[in-house]
Amino acid sequence: MSDPRFLQEGYELCLAHLVEECGEVLAAAGKTQRWGLFCANPLLPVGERETNILWLERELADLKQAIFRLEHALEDEK
Numbered sequence: 001m002s003d004p005r006f007l008q009e010g011y012e013l014c015l016a017h018l019v020e021e022c023g024e025v026l027a028a029a030g031k032t033q034r035w036g037l038f039c040a041n042p043l044l045p046v047g048e049r050e051t052n053i054l055w056l057e058r059e060l061a062d063l064k065q066a067i068f069r070l071e072h073a074l075e076d077e078k
Contacts, residue, residue, distance in 0.1 A: 011070065011074050011076070014066070014070040014073040015070055015073075017069065017070070018063075018066040018067065018069075020066075021059070021062050021065075022063065024063075025059045025060060025062075025063050028052065028056040028058075029056060031052055031055070032055075036052065037052055037053040038051050038052070038053065039051065039052055040052070
């Protein structure tokens with residue numbers, strides 16, 4: 001999840017956050033599609049490795065949060 005200390009307000013910044021999270025989901029989905037759900041990046045130190053399925057799930061959770069924030073920011077603009 002995104003650190004709340006770094007979340008900025010306003011629809012423009014929420015939209016930028018959404019775009020960033022979409023890119024991270026695309027990266028995780030691409031690696032998962034290419035290497036499979038249960039592979040992990042062998043270049044990361046052992047303590048930092050996570051399987052692609054865990055990475056994808058984490059990025060999807062971040063994207064859901066970004067969508068939620070943007071939806072509320074857009075409501076405030078109406």
